[in-house]
Amino acid sequence: MKYLIDLHTHTNVNPHAYSTLGENVQEAKKKGLKVIAITNHGPALPDSPHWWSLRNLRALPDEIEGVRVLKGVEANVIDEDGSIDLNQYIYEIMDIILVGFHPVAGYPDGKDKEKNTRTMINVIKNQIVDIIAHPGNPKFPIDYEEVIKTAKEYNVAIELNNSSFKGSREGSEENCKSIMSIAKKYGCYLSLGSDAHFSHSIGDLDIVSELLEEISYPKELILNSDVEILNSFLNLRRKLKPKEIPDNI
Template sequence: MKEYKIDLHIHTNVNPHAFSTLEENISAAAKKGMEVIAITNHGPALQDTPHWWHLVNIAILPEIIDGVRVVKGVEANILDTNGKLDINQRVYDHIELVLAGFHVVDEYGAIDDIEKNTTAILSLIKKQKADIIVHLGNPIFPVDYKRIVKIAKENKVALEVNNTSLGTITRVGSRKNCKTMLELAKEERCFIALGTDAHYSGHIGEFQRAIELLNEVDYPEELIINSSKEAFEEFLKLRQELRSKKVDS
């Protein structure tokens, strides 16, 4: 089983439902030989998230800490069908990587409408406001994967295979949907990202369930942006160029 040394979805305990500090996460990543980690704390629409100043101030971190490339990111929340996210322009100006996905937040309202959810994702992708769309397999937010994969491919946005979603505690029932998404993404040759969604430092880099699913589908290695540091940095440069041109409110 291939080892992936890049984890693009990690939380620290500034989100109180996570359990490890920034330094604990970096230390754990260094001990595991990780090359790149992205710190992607939640945007402010969730109840247990920091003030947006925290998301801006992550820019003070060095690029390399203990030999690990530390990417300054955010996991933003989708707020409406127009692709609105819960981060402001100041955050965009200081952040390297924008993850975005559905969470149960008051502003979004009803979550079980497949057309509403699909429209929200398509709007977000077309506006180039996010680099990676996360945990799309969540069955409580039904979407049309075929339409989403096609537009993601056209706009060079990555879709995440979230290792946590493939377990038995969080977003239960995601595996079938993730496999469907991957099969369609393989046909379109869409970028895929791997994320552990680690809320505890010991889970960083633990991709076993995601890798099993990738192998099941025989997903092309060259389309997985975690496949090498070079592949990730190339994707990041591409996304920053596209996002800088199209970001709006």
């Protein structure tokens, strides 16, 4: 199946990405995509922009060149309680919030599987985030069964990150296959993302698409399958989220 929604992309406001928002949108338009999410990194990472950049996503229209552009962020876990590096001003304008483990101040070392599992379960239970990004990263091992079971209970989606199969997080492949199998068992929402850091990768979901077809993952649980499925999920998440969050930056 060719997916026309990409829920994890970056622009060059993150210095390790190389295309502008306009270039990403043009690439999405050329490929016939209906929706892309702009999910630049949260400010805890050293090469991320000031949080004002995330806040000012409110200046963007909801649709550019016929492509719906979701205002989003790939936030960072910053402590064992499951806190993330957003403040209220960012939080309240976001259409979609991803969170992933990255080596940042407050959570620099991901070797402890039990700690990582406990932390990610706390993240999910806090109900602030919509999607758990690249959970197959072997540098931050987690108990997939426990995390996915909790994600299902709290209606949080688990991401399959296409770039994890292309060298961005070496050793992720078998972990991601396990994640798919466990997620299918529990009936968990899946989110697919290219994790594009260059415009040519926008919409690149080829490997995860093929793997999902192989295991006949239910279409209605894949957020990228249809705009109505995505909208229904986002509406559900808006109802579940707290109105205010702790100020962590």
